[in-house]
Amino acid sequence: MSSQFDALPGTYDDFTTTPFRRFLETPSVLGAIGDLHGASVLDLGCGSGAYTRLVRQQGAARVTGMDVSPGMITHARARETVEPLGVDYLLGGDLPDALAGAFDLVLGVYVLPYARNRAELGRLCATAARALRPGGRFVTLPVHPGYRPGTVSYAPYGFQLTAAAPPTDGSPVLLHLRFGGHDRAVTARYWSKSALEKALSDTGFVEPRWTDPRVYEPGIAAHGSAYWHDYLAHPHTVIVDCRKADCRNPESGG
Template sequence: MRAETAYHDEMGEKFAAQATESAYNAYTDRPATLTLAGDVSGLRILDLGCGAGHYAADLLRLGAGQVVGVDGSEALLRAARERLGDGAVLHHHDLEEPLAFLADQSFDLAVMALVYHHIDARGQLLAEIRRVLRPGAALVVSTTHPTADWTYFGGSYFADERVKLPFGDEFEISYWQMTLEKFLGELLGAGFMLEELTEPRATPEARLVDPRRYDKTHRQPTFLAVRLRCP
């Protein structure tokens, strides 16, 4: 993730706090991602863009053998260390760069939750993920839903450009707007095989936290999540 797109300093601290109980993060994307991950008992899992460690904590709770997290934001990694303690191995690393510190065919599962659309060097990253996954391993990816971006930003659905989304009153999140064709095309073009696709809706718990966003996720798509298989 480029330096200017990682969630640094106060922005990272704000996101770490929000992601803990937000309708979108905690009760929409995270449950869907964990469901697609399936039975993780004993697996060695790579959490790319691990953020504040929410997904890693849940994966460990569900029985993962080891979780290795990678993120470009030291602010988010501080929050992850506080959440996980010694429960996971965490690396401060820019996902725009190769994962040279990870060994070939050393993971059973990779998770990349709401990170892919931030990356410029997506082809390189996908090649690196294939390198570190064992044959037959799975990759779970979630992203913003293409139609949600189109509805929000307007213009052409087929626009291929970086957009900026306000985050709170002080910050902006920068990421790539991409079509469904482009998102799936890049993943399949990298050699992964699609096993499952879902358009997550918020779980019932979200209704207590944020009724408006709960209802919104049940009326229009917000996120897109897929499970793929490494040959």
């Protein structure tokens, strides 16, 4: 089945080299994840495999990438052939039975925004929950619930967002990636904090923590604090870190 992402692997890989990704998003995600040594990780909606490879390089013992886009998975597998890291890639949206409960961490960078309705949002969260052992973590980046169209321009950071104002649950958000000669667009969806928390709670997640990404010192040194001001004042995403309830522990919330 074709996907709006099939033609985007090269663009996604190149986006990792932008200041926004190098100095803000990627270190924020890795900081939220913490120590990965010995961990088993599923990168849900892995795309071109950029974070999948990075997680493995950060010391995770077992890493699997999973995506519904044939083009993305073909690209990620080709990268694994050329630069083998011991990463497995799965095509599709259904987790194999053999991998249920096999992971300590599920990472979902910009996967929830591609749920077109509440049912799909719930299925994505359920897939993450099914993959995790009890007590395992789901770290994911949706469109920021506080996002308001037209508030700032994200063009200096290599992308732009366009949406109706005010956004409502499930409303389209057009993402344009415009940097270094790239000009590609995909359609994502906005979800409110209450909708996201309900989807997570309904699928067995507890204790969600919401943290805005931040710029790290090398980025300030390289570009100055003024460069980052607009993004930090109105981030387009937020890091949600939650835990799968451990029903064996009555204090876990399960």
